[in-house]
Amino acid sequence: MFTLPLGDTAQLRPLEPWHAQEFLAHIDRARPHVDPWIPWATFSTDRASATAVLQRYADKQAGDAARIYGIWLDGTLVGGVMFTRFDSASGVCEVGCWLEAAGEGRGLVTRACRALLDWAFAERGMSRAEWWVRAGNTRSVEVARRLGMTRDGVLRKHTEYRGERHDIEVWSVLTEEWPPAAEASAGGVPVSEVKAELDRLTHTLFGAFTNTGGGRPDLGAVREVFIPQGTIIANTGGTDAGPVVYDLDSFIAPREKMLTDGTLTEFSEWEVAERTEVFGSIAHRFSEYRKSGVRDGERFEGSGRKTIQFVRTPTGWRMSSMAWEDV
The missing domain is CATH 3.40.630.30 (Gcn5-related N-acetyltransferase (GNAT))
Structure with missing residues (x-):
């Protein structure tokens, strides 16, 4: 064999x-x-x-x-x-x-x-x-x-x-x-290998919030995939409200509370489509996702879009910023 x-x-x-x-x-x-x-x-x-x-x-x-x-x-x-x-x-x-x-x-x-x-x-x-x-x-x-x-x-x-x-x-x-x-390379690494690493980071980010089946979310994974200075922007309140800008601490804390105190249960979100472009030591990803869960006892489903920026660091690729909107 x-x-x-x-x-x-x-x-x-x-x-x-x-x-x-x-x-x-x-x-x-x-x-x-x-x-x-x-x-x-x-x-x-x-x-x-x-x-x-x-x-x-x-x-x-x-x-x-x-x-x-x-x-x-x-x-x-x-x-x-x-x-x-x-x-x-x-x-x-x-x-x-x-x-x-x-x-x-x-x-x-x-x-x-x-x-x-x-x-x-x-x-x-x-x-x-x-x-x-x-x-x-x-x-x-x-x-x-x-x-x-x-x-x-x-x-x-x-x-x-x-x-x-x-x-x-x-x-x-x-x-x-x-x-x-021979395919293009980013810093001497084939783009396909870079793409695989960016896929892994994105998959880890989406999975960080999952608490289905009584499981606990892993919000610590957000820090693992982002650089320490990472920025996260919610643009879900419409043009009147404007965007809400978070650092990692202010983003993680309220979500960890909701996902562990019973407010938001059986929650998961997953990517359904994406387009990723790599430019040397920086990269960008357009992502469409769906989500479902139970909030305050009522089941819901939704969808949205994310745009994620990546940078190559001495310890590997990391996310530098992310913005999202629900649709």
Whole structure:
């Protein structure tokens, strides 16, 4: 059995039927995170069904029609990549991926997919590799971009899932386009790696306020992702009220109180779309988010927009300022 290093303590290995119990435990952890985007995750609900999923890929691999590989981080299965279709006769294959939250922000999926595409083009002589993604799955779209793929178009209302039909974006890269030209760098670091770090910081910031299931928020994480002089601006009161400007202390204190004294429970917010630009040692992110919770006993849902500025410091990337508005 081969093992490919993906950097740090991560490895790419074949995912086989005998991994069924480990695969099921991983899917149980990943299900809330990936289920909206990857319907096949719902197929593995017990050991028998998890075994069936992996056996189906093993059978397809025997027929040279598909393959599946796991990503292990520190010895724990956290995700994977696969050829969902592999047609050597036509020279066309399709690559896919999934990942639980513990594996995010490290560039693991991008590196694993590059290994698959290197093999498909160099060893198997494939002409075209595709990437099918449900519209709105921004993380998956970003991987396609980092792989140098081109958006070919949208298959409107192509896929039905849980009673609703969804658009599917089709991305592709051709053998003559692989490998992509050397990507731009920021301070000698590939932009894709910088982007992965900014994704991690943003994910940490959103998660700092979560208190669902009786859990406690981690407002200390706000200090970890910001520089000490960080500025946070709320622009949610309309043009008459004007913006409210906070330093880290004045921002954290009232929110920590609300999230721990019972005023605001079952709260979480999550990013649904983003655009990030890196300019050397500074960066900027436009982010759209949704949120839900129970305030003073009444459930609510909402959405909004954030704009986040980042700077590279001697100890890594940090946020320098953030402004937001609810919509």
